[in-house]
Amino acid sequence: DAGVIQSPRHEVTEMGQEVTLRCKPISGHNSLFWYRQTMMRGLELLIYFNNNVPIDDSGMPEDRFSAKMPNASFSTLKIQPSEPRDSAVYFCASSSGRTSYSYEQYFGPGTRLTVT
Amino acid sequence: EDKVVQSPLSLVVHEGDTVTLNCSYEVTNFRSLLWYKQEKKAPTFLFMLTSSGIEKKSGRLSSILDKKELSSILNITATQTGDSAIYLCAVDYGSSNTGKLIFGQGTTLQVKP
Numbered sequence: 001d002a003g004v005i006q007s008p009r010h011e012v013t014e015m016g017q018e019v020t021l022r023c024k025p026i027s028g029h030n031s032l033f034w035y036r037q038t039m040m041r042g043l044e045l046l047i048y049f050n051n052n053v054p055i056d057d058s059g060m061p062e063d064r065f066s067a068k069m070p071n072a073s074f075s076t077l078k079i080q081p082s083e084p085r086d087s088a089v090y091f092c093a094s095s096s097g098r099t100s101y102s103y104e105q106y107f108g109p110g111t112r113l114t115v116t
Numbered sequence: 117e118d119k120v121v122q123s124p125l126s127l128v129v130h131e132g133d134t135v136t137l138n139c140s141y142e143v144t145n146f147r148s149l150l151w152y153k154q155e156k157k158a159p160t161f162l163f164m165l166t167s168s169g170i171e172k173k174s175g176r177l178s179s180i181l182d183k184k185e186l187s188s189i190l191n192i193t194a195t196q197t198g199d200s201a202i203y204l205c206a207v208d209y210g211s212s213n214t215g216k217l218i219f220g221q222g223t224t225l226q227v228k229p
Contacts, residue, residue, distance in 0.1 A: 033217075043159070043204065043219040056216060092157060104150070105217065107158035 004108035006092050008040070012114045018080040021111045022074055025094030033105060034067055034077050043091070049075065076086040084113045121205050122220035130228050133188040133195050137223045139168040139205030140187040147208040149181055149188050150217065162190075162203075195227045 005024040013019055025032045033048040047057040049069045064083070065086070069075040078085055089112050093105040119133055120141045130155040131136040139149065150158035163172040165181035165188060172179050176199075179190045192199055202224050 042221040045217065045219075048216060104161050104164060106161070109158050 001016075004092055004094055004106055006090075006108035006111050008111060009109060010112050010114075012116065013082055014116055015083055016076065016081045017084075017095045017115075019113060019115075021077040021090050021092075021113070023077070023092030023094070023108060025075070026096075026106055027073065029094035029096045029106075031095045031105075032069060032075050032093075033093040034075070035093065036088045037091060037110075038088045046077070070090070076091045079113075082113075084115045087113055087115050118207075118209060118218055120205055120218050121168075122205050122223050124223060126224040126226070128226045129195055133227075134191065134193045135195060135225065137190040137192075137203050137205075137225070138187065139151055139220055140185075141205075141220075142186065142206045143207050143209035143218065145209050145210055146165070146183070147184075150206045150208065151179055151188075151190050152204040152206065154222070155205055156202075159204055159213035164192065174178065192201075192225075197227050197229055198229045 004026055007022045011019060031050050034046040035043050036046055037043045044059055046059045048055055049066045052069045052072055064080055064081060067077045091110045091112045092108045094104045123138045125186060127135060129194040150164050151162040153162055163179045165179060168181055168183040176193045179188060181188045189205060198218055202222040204222045206218055
């Protein structure tokens with residue numbers, strides 16, 4: 001399996017522009033997670049989906065952020081309009097839920113977003 | 117407020133040393149504790165711990181959970197320069213069985229030759 005795939009790997013944009021980050025989870029995984037990592041705040045969960053349904057979006061910082069999962073193999077995280085404080089590395093992770101307890105999450109390579 | 121705290125935040129050792137990284141947590145409905153290693157890219161999974169007192173081991177790395185003390189330690193023996201990374205502790209918590217994780221701030225380990 002190719003693992004979790006994210007695109008783009010790097011994104012530089014100007015303040016006010018719309019940014020769309022993309023994620024393809026591992027085939028067969030039924031949970032998908034979007035994280036943001038910064039030096040100040042570490043790794044923070046933004047939103048997660050189970051069977052394509054958003055379960056908890058309490059980590060989404062504000063209305064400028066939105067996420068969708070139209071099918072089991074694709075998800076997007078959109079920021080509109082973007083601001084310099086959104087600069088971070090955004091990770092997508094997926095898990096299979098096959099174990100009886102918690103589920104090991106597999107992380108994608110991340111998208112490094114810079115908003116100028 | 118649910119939280120995971122790691123210590124120390126950073127550590128510098130020499131090759132061959134043994135290190136112990138700490139993780140403590142305060143969460144509702146604890147399900148498990150996970151350790152990840154992050155080098156320059158994405159976090160990679162090391163261990164998942166669900167039961168107290170049972171050591172998980174992989175090569176020179178080992179970890180154990182203490183539910184009474186709400187903590188876990190990660191030990192690395194005979195450290196190598198390739199062990200230099202950020203080590204993240206995460207706790208799976210919450211009422212739904214979907215693997216929602218809260219991460220600690222990480223311990224940055226530097227192993228010098």
